[in-house]
Amino acid sequence: MPMIGQSIKRREDLKYVTGSGTYVDDITLPGMLYATFVRSPHAHARLLGVDTGKALEHPKGIDAITGAEAYPLAGPMPVYSYRQATAIKKPDYRCLAHDRVRFVGEPVALVAAADRYAADDVAELVEVRYEPLEPLMDPDESLKPGAPKLHDNLDNNVGLRIERQGGDMEAAYREADFVFKRRYRMHRHTGTPIETRGCIAQYNTGTKELTLHCSTQIPHILKTHLSEILDFPEFKIRVIAPDVGGGFGNKLQVPPEVVALCLMAIKTRRPVKWIETRRESLMAFLHAREQTHDVEIPVKRDGTILGIKSHEIVNAGGYLDARISGPSLGAGMWLPGPYMVKGYQVDIDAVMTNKCPYGAYRGFGSQMGTLVIERSMDLIARQLGRDPVDLRRQNVIKETPYKTVTGHEFDSGDYEAGLDKALEMVDYPALREEQARLRKEGRYMGIGVAMAVEGAGWNTYTAAMAQHYVPTLDYATVTMRMDTSGNVTVLIGDVACGTSHATTAAQVAADATGLPIDTIEVVEGDTAVTPYDSGTRAARFSAVVLPAVAESGMALKKKVCRVGAHLLEGAEEDMEIVEGQVQVRGVPDKSLPVSRVARVAYSEVATLPREIPAGLEATESFKAPVSGLCITWPYSIHIPVVEVDIETGTVKFLRYAIVHDCGVEINPMVVEGQVVGGTAQGVGGALLEELVYDEDGQLLTTSFMDYLIPTATDMPSFEVCHLQTAAPQIPGGYKGMGEGGCVYVYAAVVNAVADAIEPLGVEITSTPLSPSRILELLREAGSNGGKA
């Protein structure tokens, strides 16, 4: 029975349900010290001096490192150059601040002490003198002529400029009967994995090796960057990602803190552990999402959407994170949605402010582009007196493959059929009748529709290795090794962070080799034993890594069959592996257990002809077959149904229907888990979560008491319909789906809430839609029934 397509139970779960998982804070090394960062309490200040004298007098204080000390030892943090970036300025971003601090929580010094609590005591004794400066919190302020420059080496406060266009935008304007214009704003929030960042750095004076245990999605990429930043030989660095307690794109970061921790390990010659507190994490781990779009959409009176143009402003924070281009560009590239437009144009400015740096978070900008186009579809429909579904149906791409104005080819899928399926799931006409009936009773039910084509597997990461853009393709390399008893280890260079790799890779490996799944084990995350890999990102595991697993499995099978053919005195091409037996095809009597073949290949090599190599191991690579920005094109349609209580501003979910297509599913149970989980995360983003700064640049949301991630009672039961259109260019047909519902959910939920309260004269163009914000909108519209 093929393993691919089976909802088998996860092979990683036994350790987790028994508490025997190993996350970074579960690891203790002999002689290990604990580190705590001293962080800036100011949003913007000149750093006048850092005095560690008293700290080092503390009986448990071991050592300290300041920005001034670190400056010559560690180079600037990386910023990726993408082809699409027409200008990129690189602020001098160091692991510890040395001249100015530019956001609350920025690290200025690092102390090491004998234990966890003492490290905090010692950090409190570090004396830092600041000269506070006026903070810039809003990109509009940063862009004003004469605004103070946040970085001396930049011409102004624009850190990144991207200009992109495609198709014929002039024709779109020419043919338009009117131009729809709006300003949209998405608020700042982030992924907040329940496991915060953490790392243990260790330096061996004898071997001159630097070993890190680090909670990261990118062990190999991190190693490469550390080598560059620290000017340290890459082959002497080993990064081990143990169990990772959630990543969501945030852990694609190259953390400045980890660079400083390496310096401390080298300096003290002892392992040093740093585990971030939740407060630190909310202040200084990556933030995401905050953008505004000034949008123009030329439209014909008959409802034809002709094009879309936007000026996108990203609040980039105090420094540019390595991946700033990604979510900036992602939003721009998703503006045309799944619709047949003639042209698009986007001008993107990532603007420096005194907030935490802005980086990757599940969805990578696509949710913002989707929010802009999908909100606009609803508003245009209303303006034209049309049903929003009807307007989508008129404009949606009817046939694939389809060349988009953004320069991509949507290669497969039937978007209109997906829409129909979703409408059928909720019985759309009946819902509209129900809505009309409830409105007469003074109840506000809303139906939200959002659809998009989601790109998976970004081709851009190796730009990381160059200071300028170089053309690149994503790829994955996988090694498969059979041991002397016939069991197989699959070595993969990325790392699971809840993403079920140990199960799905074993399913693919089992089918590729013909071996029982119980004899296959997956090892990931250790750069010393796995092939180079760009990490767990961009939903690429299925689209890029698993084809490499299959290639490598087939190569191993070939080697097993070759030894088997010799032992069975048959032809190699007549061999097959069935349930752990090597046999002559169709002749089960002529067979040998794989374990016997393995024993010969390792221990009885003398009995084999010289041309058959010893051992059983295969390494194969899979290169992305497509050179565009993305490799595969999953898509989805979301229809949430909500009721808004106009007295309290709360949103209650009545239904939530999802149709999605991620190509061939390896494990439908895992796929559904990702779809539902990603959607839930986005519901939190749309309705609850916001990183709020006051005008002085203080972050007001520094715990889960203020930063509200969804609880079990906030979530509906999601209904999921799976379509499976195989990806034509990927062996196996997988498209990838780790972004889950995160791409679509914002637009869908915002549209649902907007639809609910639209009769009260409210137009929604910004998020979050927290209860207080909904009440404010109702008050502004004079429509909360006269209640407070």
Add this chain to the structure above:
Amino acid sequence: MARTVQATVNGRKYHEENVEPRLLLVHFLRDRLGLTGTHVGCDSTNCGACTVMFNGKAVKSCTVLAVRADGAAITTIEGVADEEQLHPLQEGFWEKHGLQCGYCTPGMIMSALQLLERHPDPDEETVRLELEGNLCRCTGYQNIVEAVLWAAGRLRGASA
């Protein structure tokens, strides 16, 4: 002033000297006793990753001082069952894909243990309400709810 803490954890008696009065129970369990299945997620009693049973009640061990555990009986995730015979809740989380990264799972299971003691036959709403103090960022809770309902059925079957 360092203290001595004598506690029974997962049925085993521990005698720990020189316990700092400010030491949190979660760090006592993790760093002193090596029971690392109990996790820290928020430091502020919101996320529930550190939930343990303390004298029969589910508590968040990041806001309990270790010295209060003197004389107490504590169960952590490591003490819920042995590997050979999982507790129905552990089986349920596995069966129903109630976890992804696994970081919140031990706390979630400890809270669910108390939930099932209070409500042996809960409905979905009760499960959601009772687990409101445990945050999961991966699953959207849907399969966690399923897992707990599955375990409830198993336990009722076992006791019937």
